[in-house]
Amino acid sequence: MVAAADVALSYRGTPVLAGIDLAVRGGEAVALLGPNGAGKTSLMRLLAGRLSPTAGTVRAGGGDPFRSRAARRAIGWVPQEIALYGRLTVRENLDVFARLAGLKRTERAAAVERAVALAGLDAVAGDLVGLLSGGYQRRTNIAVALLAGPALVLLDEPTQGIDRVARAAIHGVLEGLRRDGTAILIATHDFAEAERLADRVLVLHGGRIGLDGRLADLLAALRAGPPEHEVALDDAPGSAGAEALRRAGFEPAGPLIWHRGPRAPGAGPQRDGAALLAHLRRQGVPVREIRVREPGLDALYLDAIRAREAAAP
Template sequence: MRPDPAAIVRDLALSYRGVMVLDGVDLTLARGAAVALIGPNGAGKTSLMRLLAGRLAPGRGTVRVGGGDPFREAAARRAIAWVPQAVALYPRLTVRENLEVFARLAGLPRAARRPAVARALAQAALGEVEDRLVGVLSGGYQRRANIAVALLGEPALVLLDEPTQGVDRVARAAIHAVLERLPASGAALLVATHDFAEAERLADRVAVLRDGRIRLDGRLTDLLAALRAGPPEHEVALSDPAGPAAAAALRAAGFHPAGALTWRAGDAVADGRDGAALLASLRQHGVPVREIRVREPGLDALYRDVVGPAPAAALAGAAP
């Protein structure tokens, strides 16, 4: 038999000052699986996570975590790890001391605190910095320590809001390595992110939220397989950012911006011209083309089909 889901959301609605933030959201989070929650700013991602964490009461519908209502039942809240964007640690304490403090605050019995701290340190791969002050650590280590705090109670549901925001590529890879291991413990992960590469690396499923509603929800492999059954994407790499005239020429040829130096087209490009002819045409119109590549469409193409142009944060992280 399949285990019960870690969390179930049904017909969820929330309004704020008369504005509908979420409306009719249905979502099921399976144990041992990771779901990427993507959508434009203001789509309701953080509000949905706060509802799941029991920080808000829904205006309509139900939220159940482990069968309980996290807003009303402390037992349900104890099964949830909430990792917000902001790092919430004591900078003048060491990593280990922070975990010990938060273990007490979480109400862990005295006998359970030491093994819980050791387990969280291992899960977040923090052994080499456990005795260093949090305030002197890099942003990447601080975010891993923040995640470790959330793991002290062995949660059934882990909610992460932009877990790698503001860190470099090396730190992001280290955080991803930590998060990739969590579903093996049986936890369900919901990761709100603007980073398409992060979503593709971490998630089994993707849910696209727009205007307070889930517009797309499915297994990432299935969604990408259906998308890749069509024509490949063409990608133009520029040597310099496109000025107004160059941008107009790229758009006329069917391309859209996908980064500061990257433009993409999802269908047959420029009236069927081959790469050499397209390259010559674009350069004739003053486009600073470095090269033209053919690539399989990814999550950014799915997002574009549902929502429109990708958010600036995702474009900034796109391949050059």
């Protein structure tokens, strides 16, 4: 649905993205992860045709989305900010944005009703947007992107600042789009959200892609090794205890919590939490308990970030 080849982007001479190669296919849900400042929003704005690359090419629907209106109509863009008119109803907002998108007069009413249905907004379609909850406002934001029936939807942090119920409703909307064959690229900081929605993950750091692969395959490979461990302490470990924890591969994750990922130095093949507990207590570490769990997307993410940082000049 969209492809980028050797794409680079600079702002006023400062590199933001470099050497980006990716393709998103129909019916594919891709999670885009990365720390603040990694270039996620810039990459999505490039793919949506809101920016033009400094180098390389972006193609969507057979054209350049920055120069081709037809190519842009194949892409729905959902920004992080709520971009709606608070004094208009949901349906009136959608009609305005349908006009701005260039939909013909004969197409607009049907497009608005289709977007209302897809985003699950029937119950509030006649309500003023400014009086809606944050969750309904974000769903209306998504509905705007669906007006032209895009083949690809790009979403930048679509569930930021909303409660669990509203988040689940938005996930339901996105899962429905994917079942219908729409491609989805979602930038998020929420690992649980990414694991639920995505079948592929991209990690962006320092303007470059550090990881790109099918989530199930990446997790299967990771889980073939040692598990993750989390140590809960009764008291501060002191310098000797902290050194013992670090030798065992742990890093501080809170005042009395230390964490060890599956690929941490010192993790080794040991999977027995009881043996690890005994070992640390013999070293004088005031351990209350050790929690053992299968590694998840957060571990893949940390591995990718560390690898990119190690490769950086």
